Amino acid sequence: MRKALIFILTAIMLLMTACSSGGDKIKLTGGYVIWKTDSRTVICGRDNDGVVENVVGDYVTEYRYGDRYIFVKCADVPEDPEKQIDFSAVTYYIIDTADGKTQGPLDEKVFDEVCTRIEAKNMTDWRKTK
Secondary structure, three states: OHHHHHHHHHHHHHHHOOOOOOOEEEEOHHHEEEEEEEOOEEEEEEEEOOEEEEEEOOEEEEEEEOOOEEEEEEEEOOOOOOOOOEEEEEEEEEEEOOOOEEEEEEOHHHHHHHHHHHOOOOOOOOEEOO
């Protein structure tokens, strides 16, 4: 009886301390995802059978996507973990899911110019990652 109890308790402990799910993933168009791995890392990448290939490694604060394009807004994350993330200074990236090319980092003016030129269609509203 004692061995069974030890076995059950060990099994419960193993289940409760198993590996985490690897963070939150939000599916986008073209096999891309927004992946929050921890409090200081939110990336946009391509999901290849569960392995995420990093495309935009900055801290993604907002995103929107449509039939072909993904737009991401990013904040600067200092290397020093004691320093706060600066959410006021943002850069933009544009991912073309048809050819896999990424433009960025872009400032807001250049981002708006490129968006007008590419005529992105069926885009969602901006969505926050946090």
